[in-house]
Amino acid sequence: MAPRKSSVAKSKCALCGAKEVSEPRGEERYCRDCWEKKIAVEEIVAREFALKRYIRAHSAEKYLIYHSTIKRPCGQIIVVDDGYDLFLTMVLYPNFGWDESGYHLDGDPEGRTFAEILVDVVATEVIEPWGGGKWHLEIFRSANPDAEDWNGEM
Ligand SMILES: [Zn+2]
Numbered sequence: 001m002a003p004r005k006s007s008v009a010k011s012k013c014a015l016c017g018a019k020e021v022s023e024p025r026g027e028e029r030y031c032r033d034c035w036e037k038k039i040a041v042e043e044i045v046a047r048e049f050a051l052k053r054y055i056r057a058h059s060a061e062k063y064l065i066y067h068s069t070i071k072r073p074c075g076q077i078i079v080v081d082d083g084y085d086l087f088l089t090m091v092l093y094p095n096f097g098w099d100e101s102g103y104h105l106d107g108d109p110e111g112r113t114f115a116e117i118l119v120d121v122v123a124t125e126v127i128e129p130w131g132g133g134k135w136h137l138e139i140f141r142s143a144n145p146d147a148e149d150w151n152g153e154m
Pocket residue numbers: 013014015016017018019030031032033034035
């Protein structure tokens with residue numbers, strides 16, 4: 001094992017530049033106060049998203065993703081439970097700035113995009129209610145805001 005640099009343990013918080021780092025565990029970059037502030041901001045940003053379920057089957061669900069700034073859905077999620085793991089497929093529509101920073105804190109070395117924050121929302125609102133466990137998520141970017149709809153009967 002490589003020797004630990006003692007300077008890392010003593011470094012100051014990236015946000016306030018005053019207190020010593022203690023969070024997050026293993027990758028300490030923030031003091032506890034600033035970390036809690038950052039988490040609180042992320043929670044506010046996360047609450048701007050709303051997941052609305054519109055198909056509910058025995059072992060699958062489909063949700064539309066809404067953001068408070070736009071009327072139309074900006075994505076969708078399909079969840080399939082194969083009896084062991086959860087398989088999620090997320091499609092992000094081009095009508096929302098998914099790659100933009102979800103928030104800005106002065107001096108913060110680690111921002112997060114809306115797409116990354118959405119993954120937290122999905123974990124809390126979809127994966128946990130399904131019972132948690134092992135899950136796999138694929139994210140696709142759609143070129144069109146609207147789906148091409150086909151209907152049939154055989
Ligand atoms: Zn701090």
